[in-house]
Amino acid sequence: MRFQAASDQALLVYLGEKIGAAAHERVVRLLRLLQQEPIAWIRNIQPAYCSLLITFDATVVDHAEAQAKLSEYESRAEKMPAGKARLVEVPVCYGGEFGPDLEDVAAQRGLQPEKVVELHIARTYQAYFLGFAPGFAYLGDLAEEIAAPRLETPRKEVAAGSVGIAGRQTAVYPFETPGGWRLIGRTPLEIFRKDREPMGLIAIGDQVKFRPITRAEFLAARQA
């Protein structure tokens, strides 16, 4: 555990130095404990791969006091049971108009597009954290064979439900937003709905699996 002042009212708590299950588990445990036993001076918690960014009420505590309290929480969080991860299945129509970059990714990696899909659906992914936009979950780790860099020039508009890959990560865009990930398919599911509880389909700590569907199934699901 390592602390770093991030701003005059924010503290970064590092719980690992490498992306992976070990750091992720510590992040989720500390987050869960902070949610179960909230601290009044914490204004926001932003989890990521290996860290939590804690924004605090600087009229109440300073960095040293925040650090001491969080150390105490972390020592208790370590002993908490991991809890069972939820499995979320996401149906995806791959390629074609829904996955405009599938062929490029395949060509870049010297694979057939079908093989890219096969490798994408083969794994169960860890939802490391949510960021970028409400409900946007960073999922990993993608098979090395289909890892692809971000687009040089991000798209101004990426359709909601688009499934993208960037490096060893994959994600589903919850909203129509700009985006630089390479798009290989699209889900008919609504990833984030403000009139639903929970609003986001995928939460930190979830396991996510993709399932291929046909264009007809995609359109039927959209109608429903």
Add this chain to the structure above:
Amino acid sequence: MSLLVVESAGLLTTVQDFGREGYGALGVSASGAADAVALRLGNLLLENKAGTPALEMTLKGGTFLFPDGAVICLAGANFGAQVDEKALELWRPHAILPGKRVVFGPTKDFARSYMCVAGGIGVAEFLRSASTHLLSGLGGWDGRALRKGDVLPIGRLEKNIRRRKLRAGVLDGLKPGKTLRVTRGPQSDWFPEEARETLVGGEFVVSEESNRMGLRLDGPRLAARGKAEMISEGTPLGAIQVTPSGQTIILFVEQQTTGGYPKIANVIGADLHCVGQLRPRDTIRFAEVSLAEARALWIEQRRLLDSEERLFA
């Protein structure tokens, strides 16, 4: 319920309050007023709660009709507002008679002007806030900037508004400056000493490509030492991150909640409202302060803003 009719919306007008801080785990950034100090004072002058939803206008305001009348207070930048071609002074309550319209023009000084209304703007809350989050189209009025023809419910007047006035000197101490005070960022030591000196010694110009998500700065390029790969982490409000090309960006209220660019410094809490008042092409500088100094300044500003006696005559 009384109404407000948008006859022209201006450049970018949204409903904002203090934002929805606390939902980082859902990937939701706080959003909220770019100049929270102006929003607070405008509301308090009307005896509203400090964080009552108001209209935030950007660089150029619109025209708003009040068919049922209202009491309003303008705060922040001066957009030359008028009623019947008579100028409306900022920072004091004004009664708008039924059927009158408030006409705003282009800014005369800063970037954002707030129109607070006694009783507030009535929009549905999303995650306990009325703030508009433009990227995801959530919150505020239908999740978007206002358009011509929108009709918004506003609070009905339930009491007479006192003619409240700010004490002399209050605004001087809170006037948005062009020198932003910063503390060291979490990756400050990724940068060579020259880069840190350039940050506090150089001049930067706010680029046209700046918005509520972030302010891109033109000026000296800052290069990080080596090419260490950073693991994405949470980004604080006001973080100054440096892209691989050396460009500096100040992350702002509608920021992405996480990011993978190194952060060389962070604007202090007491100066965040100044960031909200920066216009494209403004020249700015940075000055480094310690965490302890930044905290003392923040506490001092909070005390002032929480004290009715110190604020109002």
